[in-house]
Amino acid sequence: MRRRDLLKRGTAFTAGVSLTALINACGNTSDPSSSSTEGSSEGSSEGSVLTIVQGGGFPNGLDLHQVGTNRPAYGTSWAIYDRLVTFGTKTLEDESLSYDYTDIQPELAESWEVAEDGLSATFNLRQDATFHDGTPITAKDVKWSYDRAVSVGGFPTFQMKAGALESPDQFVIVDDHTFRVDFIRQDKLTLMDMAVPIPAIMNSALIEPHVTEDDPWGLEWANANPAGGGAYKLETFQPEERVVLVRNEDWKSGPLPAIERIIELNVPEAGNRRALLERGDIDMFYNVSEKDISELSATDRFTVVSTPIENCLYAVDLNTQAELSGAANPFSDVKVRQAIAYAMPYDAIVETALYGQCVPMYGAQSMEPSTIEWPQPYPYDTDPARAQALMAESGYPDGFDTTLAFDLGTQAWAEPMCVLIQEALAPIGINVTLEKVPSANFRGVLVEKSRPMIVNGFGGWLNYPDYFFFYSYHGQNATFNGSSYQNPELDKFVDAALRQEADTPEYEENVKGFLKIAFEEMPRIPIAQPYLSVAMQTNVEGYQYWFHRQLDYRPLEKV
Amino acid sequence: MARSSTITLVTRRTFAAIPSVFGVIVLTFILTRALPGDPAAYFAGPAASQEAIAQIRETLGLNRSLPEQFVIYLGELARGDLGSSLTTGQTVLSDLLTRLPASLELTLAGLFFSLTLAIPLGILAATRPGSWIDHGVRVLATAGVSLPTFFTGLLLIYVFYFLFGIAPAPLGRLDILYSPPRSVTGLYLIDSLLAGNLEIFWAALSQLFLPAVTLGLFALAPLARVTRAAMLAVLSSDFIRTARASGLSATTVLFGYAFRNALLPIVTTLGVVFSFLLGANVLVEKVFSWPGIGSYAVSALVASDYAAVQGFVLTMALLYVVLNLLIDLLYVVIDPRAGVES
Numbered sequence: 059m060r061r062r063d064l065l066k067r068g069t070a071f072t073a074g075v076s077l078t079a080l081i082n083a084c085g086n087t088s089d090p091s092s093s094s095t096e097g098s099s100e101g102s103s104e105g106s107v108l109t110i111v112q113g114g115g116f117p118n119g120l121d122l123h124q125v126g127t128n129r130p131a132y133g134t135s136w137a138i139y140d141r142l143v144t145f146g147t148k149t150l151e152d153e154s155l156s157y158d159y160t161d162i163q164p165e166l167a168e169s170w171e172v173a174e175d176g177l178s179a180t181f182n183l184r185q186d187a188t189f190h191d192g193t194p195i196t197a198k199d200v201k202w203s204y205d206r207a208v209s210v211g212g213f214p215t216f217q218m219k220a221g222a223l224e225s226p227d228q229f230v231i232v233d234d235h236t237f238r239v240d241f242i243r244q245d246k247l248t249l250m251d252m253a254v255p256i257p258a259i260m261n262s263a264l265i266e267p268h269v270t271e272d273d274p275w276g277l278e279w280a281n282a283n284p285a286g287g288g289a290y291k292l293e294t295f296q297p298e299e300r301v302v303l304v305r306n307e308d309w310k311s312g313p314l315p316a317i318e319r320i321i322e323l324n325v326p327e328a329g330n331r332r333a334l335l336e337r338g339d340i341d342m343f344y345n346v347s348e349k350d351i352s353e354l355s356a357t358d359r360f361t362v363v364s365t366p367i368e369n370c371l372y373a374v375d376l377n378t379q380a381e382l383s384g385a386a387n388p389f390s391d392v393k394v395r396q397a398i399a400y401a402m403p404y405d406a407i408v409e410t411a412l413y414g415q416c417v418p419m420y421g422a423q424s425m426e427p428s429t430i431e432w433p434q435p436y437p438y439d440t441d442p443a444r445a446q447a448l449m450a451e452s453g454y455p456d457g458f459d460t461t462l463a464f465d466l467g468t469q470a471w472a473e474p475m476c477v478l479i480q481e482a483l484a485p486i487g488i489n490v491t492l493e494k495v496p497s498a499n500f501r502g503v504l505v506e507k508s509r510p511m512i513v514n515g516f517g518g519w520l521n522y523p524d525y526f527f528f529y530s531y532h533g534q535n536a537t538f539n540g541s542s543y544q545n546p547e548l549d550k551f552v553d554a555a556l557r558q559e560a561d562t563p564e565y566e567e568n569v570k571g572f573l574k575i576a577f578e579e580m581p582r583i584p585i586a587q588p589y590l591s592v593a594m595q596t597n598v599e600g601y602q603y604w605f606h607r608q609l610d611y612r613p614l615e616k617v
Numbered sequence: 618m619a620r621s622s623t624i625t626l627v628t629r630r631t632f633a634a635i636p637s638v639f640g641v642i643v644l645t646f647i648l649t650r651a652l653p654g655d656p657a658a659y660f661a662g663p664a665a666s667q668e669a670i671a672q673i674r675e676t677l678g679l680n681r682s683l684p685e686q687f688v689i690y691l692g693e694l695a696r697g698d699l700g701s702s703l704t705t706g707q708t709v710l711s712d713l714l715t716r717l718p719a720s721l722e723l724t725l726a727g728l729f730f731s732l733t734l735a736i737p738l739g740i741l742a743a744t745r746p747g748s749w750i751d752h753g754v755r756v757l758a759t760a761g762v763s764l765p766t767f768f769t770g771l772l773l774i775y776v777f778y779f780l781f782g783i784a785p786a787p788l789g790r791l792d793i794l795y796s797p798p799r800s801v802t803g804l805y806l807i808d809s810l811l812a813g814n815l816e817i818f819w820a821a822l823s824q825l826f827l828p829a830v831t832l833g834l835f836a837l838a839p840l841a842r843v844t845r846a847a848m849l850a851v852l853s854s855d856f857i858r859t860a861r862a863s864g865l866s867a868t869t870v871l872f873g874y875a876f877r878n879a880l881l882p883i884v885t886t887l888g889v890v891f892s893f894l895l896g897a898n899v900l901v902e903k904v905f906s907w908p909g910i911g912s913y914a915v916s917a918l919v920a921s922d923y924a925a926v927q928g929f930v931l932t933m934a935l936l937y938v939v940l941n942l943l944i945d946l947l948y949v950v951i952d953p954r955a956g957v958e959s
Binding site for chain 2: 109118119120121124125126127128211212213215216278281282296297298299300321323324325326327329330333334336337339467496497499501502504505537
């Protein structure tokens with residue numbers, strides 16, 4: 059064997075195509091452990107150690123402001139950093155716990171007052187709070203952290219802007235333990251936005267020595283090293299392998315957590331995650347797929363909690379632009395969009411693709427929205443006759459060929475869903491070809507807005523319909539407006555609602571206004587509101603749902 | 618004489634590798650950029666706007682022209698800077714340095730398992746061609762190579778971990794109760810022995826067992842088949858007949874003469890098998906949560922994480938160059954006639 063041949067071999071292998079094919083093969087694997095078996099449950103960890111695995115990736119950094127930090131990293135950051143304020147807890151209908159977005163609670167700030175004119179808020183920091191290295195937390199750190207969040211650019215800055223936090227001038231050090239935020243305008247999202255993971259309070263004195271000219275906020279250092287004062291200290295951080303957290307005994311911003319040590323393990327193979335739980339080698343399996351959770355809850359051996367993900371919809375976006383790559387676009391015809399909405403095999407999708415683990419978002423009775431509850435079912439249901447009639451009235455009575463794109467990363471539910479849609483649209487003359495988009499490419503495809511139909515699973519952090527619509531229907535054409543929908547009238551309702559308090563009649567009127575347009579125009583066809591599911595050993599208690607879809611380790615305990 | 622020819626060989630091979638490695642660098646650079654997918658859009662986060670994406674594109678240097686990006690990349694490479702991985706948040710160099718030993722240990726263990734099984738089986742089959750042993754070896758080898766590694770892996774986990782609980786949980790290189798031995802070679806088995814810690818050695822070995830078997834089963838076929846074929850060819854040659862006729866014992870003939878001569882094709886195959894095992898690793902690593910470079914490369918590729926993919930390919934290319942050099946040197950040891958000129 060000549061060296062040259064070997065090198066060629068090596069290059070061909072890594073060329074990407076073969077690798078991606080391999081991953082797909084891997085993702086398709088059904089686990090042979092799915093038949094449930096009597097496993098001995100010898101808990102491997104003692105009372106105050108909690109071992110966790112999770113689906114949907116593994117934390118890839120410690121600094122949420124760094125480009126590329128993934129969603130699981132929010133969970134780690136949530137534990138090792140404090141925010142100024144946080145959300146309270148409420149009990150849901152099924153007795154499970156959830157954060158309460160209407161209830162802002164103290165965290166690092168023990169109290170705060172909003173000025174009489176409603177245009178600033180003054181926060182009193184805890185006098186005795188310290189970072190993990192013992193340095194007292196002062197208003198200087200808070201300002202530095204807020205300045206950083208609004209200045210680094212990218213997603214953090216964007217998220218801060220959603221709460222009208224835009225410029226470092228807004229953040230004022232009053233004294234060592236008093237911090238003031240001046241508002242640009244009165245906005246119901248401002249205080250909420252201070253409780254999301256982005257404005258975490260960082261140890262500025264610890265990071266500043268690592269600041270360079272290219273990296274004025276020390277992102278690179280902070281992404282590999284903790285600089286917080288949160289409830290847990292970082293013991294080990296091995297990317298793609300394990301994260302170990304130990305309790306911060308000096309934590310002042312809330313009640314001391316019950317669990318002393320958190321071990322989070324990376325197990326990429328879903329079947330193995332389940333085997334570990336069933337064997338009793340781990341305490342919690344977080345973010346479980348629809349299929350696994352429906353089977354795990356049937357065994358009755360674990361505590362299973364499924365919570366509808368707030369402000370999140372699995373939907374099919376229909377591109378509303380008049381033309382797509384130079385040709386006339388059938389989906390710009392509202393009759394075609396409505397026809398598809400009536401042709402959707404809703405029940406089959408919910409049963410087959412989502413195993414019933416979701417809240418259906420179809421079948422409402424009236425085109426007039428009766429409440430401003432969100433998400434709420436849309437007034438469409440499977441009605442092939444009506445779909446056919448609408449197609450006949452449309453500009454495309456003979457149907458057309460089109461494509462339906464979905465993210466391969468969400469293949470588990472998106473592929474069966476797309477196949478069902480493909481079958482259901484054939485009788486009304488629409489021939490659908492499925493386009494599987496690799497995850498790396500999917501965001502790019504959403505940004506391009508070049509596909510006629512695309513599966514979109516967008517969810518917003520701040521739980522208001524106007525916030526959701528701003529990203530997914532508004533004419534600003536954000537990434538998640540997969541339909542590229544433009545309608546000045548809807549924009550007017552959304553813009554007005556964003557500026558109003560949620561308990562006013564004007565707000566209700568505006569929300570109903572944009573909901574009605576969405577119902578009639580159907581640029582996106584919601585199918586279901588997905589669940590976030592967790593399966594735990596029965597001795598684990600205190601699990602709470604959070605909008606950031608990560609575990610909060612602090613209230614957990616083992617009994 | 619022998620020494621100087623070895624040095625000449627090493628130098629010549631090293632210089633001859635430079636164009637290939639450069640070619641690999643250029644090719645990976647172009648290929649990673651030719652892949653569909655926009656890393657800026659991917660890393661911009663859940664609610665990013667067009668401006669946010671543009672801003673990120675600028676941070677990553679993706680708004681520059683390709684030649685410009687390439688020159689910057691070469692400059693960084695010359696300084697030993699492989700860039701930072703966006704998927705792990707670490708520098709690519711440190712990622713590769715921590716992960717390469719894991720992959721190497723797994724591959725070597727798989728190869729070792731495969732060899733200890735394949736060579737005796739191959740010899741057995743060759744000495745009794747057409748017998749039930751021969752057929753048995755053929756079936757085993759065919760089954761090993763035709764079962765995809767992720768399937769074998771999952772099956773082994775299901776049986777030995779899930780059903781019987783003999784094997785430890787498939788959680789990477791060490792059980793969570795242990796911390797890794799002080800790093801000398803990066804191979805836990807060797808490091809734990811160096812540290813004199815038998816407990817960790819045992820723990821690492823038990824974690825390594827199933828993935829190594831999975832990988833080894835996959836490599837069994839080519840090794841066993843080549844051993845059989847080479848042995849058959851040698852055993853039917855004239856000098857073996859002469860040796861037998863001269864009354865040498867069966868063992869001396871088999872191992873002293875026949876096997877020694879059959880080693881050359883086996884070693885060649887070994888080199889090839891080693892390189893494709895490093896590739897087959899990808900799936901085994903995913904299934905066993907093994908923190909190696911294979912699973913690293915896959916995550917990087919899925920995210921269009923250019924720096925990490927390039928670093929991975931470069932490492933593999935260098936690894937192949939070294940591996941080939943080693944095999945060439947091994948030829949000289951096995952067969953002194955196979956000198957520099959061959």
